Amino acid sequence: MSFTTKSIPNKTLIRVMYIFVIIVALCSYFYGLQIDVTRDAGKYATVAKETFQNGELH
Numbered sequence: 071m072s073f074t075t076k077s078i079p080n081k082t083l084i085r086v087m088y089i090f091v092i093i094v095a096l097c098s099y100f101y102g103l104q105i106d107v108t109r110d111a112g113k114y115a116t117v118a119k120e121t122f123q124n125g126e127l128h
Contacts (some may be wrong), residue, residue, distance in 0.1 A: 108114070121127065
């Protein structure tokens with residue numbers, strides 16, 4: 071049994087694939103916002119803030 075795209079119009083197939091890619095990208099993005107990769111994000115934010123406030127940007 072082979073699947074042929076003749077039963078589905080090309081524009082519809084492209085539209086469904088486009089929507090699927092967008093949904094997967096959005097889910098991946100929002101899932102990634104929940105993960106704290108470094109666990110030191112607060113420390114790095116403080117270092118960046120202090121560096122900016124002291125004018126030590128080289």
